[in-house]
Amino acid sequence: MNPVMETIRNRRSVRRFRQDQLRREDLDVILEAAIWAPSGHNAQPWHFLVIQDREKIDKMSEKTISLMADSPIEWVRKLAGKEGYHVFHRAPTVIVVSGKEPGENLLFPHADCSAAIQNMLLAAESLGIGSCWIGLTVFLFGIPEEVKSLGIPEDYRPLYSVCFGYKDDSFVPPAPPRKEGKVSFYQAQKS
Ligand SMILES: Cc1cc2nc3c(=O)[nH]c(=O)nc-3n(C[C@H](O)[C@H](O)[C@H](O)COP(=O)(O)O)c2cc1C
Known part of the structure; x- marks a missing residue:
């Protein structure tokens, strides 16, 4: 298999991490991949906040769980009540990805940030x-004081987080099966 496809196929959402911190050179490669993502009109309307503070990560998790517990969505409430649940799966590094506010000249910040995340x-x-x-x-x-505490530049709004850590090799997450019937074709009719 070509190496890009191999990386795409092997990537899993990992929810168990070693506790040693990422090496700086590895973190830099990840951030470089982020900023080389495509973006609409080449706006590059993203900001990446790297959090490597165990206490801050745990506090953010606790606060998120307390908010999830009041959600009208049943599966969210259930997850919040799950024994041992940690929003960032106890990862040593969390990157908060923020996008510029959409406006007249900026149409797709959410998509741009998502492309950076996948990279x-x-x-x-x-x-x-x-x-x-x-x-x-x-x-x-959704809580202004929590956002303020992150110190993200003023004109950016946090959209997603991504957690990172070296894999705990004693646990390999299974690949969730992919759904069928997600592709169709529209082709010129041959006469
Ligand atoms: C937009 C988005 C939000 C997600 N949010 C969470 C999350 O809050 N917690 C989590 O553990 N996984 C989250 N995931 C990971 C998905 O659960 C995961 O991608 C999916 O189950 C498929 O598994 P795979 O990534 O191993 O292929 C999210 C994924 C995406 C794309």
């Missing part, structure tokens, strides 16, 4: 680093 996940996999895209911090990012 980071694949770069991490290529280095043997586990990662997991975290959407549930949307609960935390």
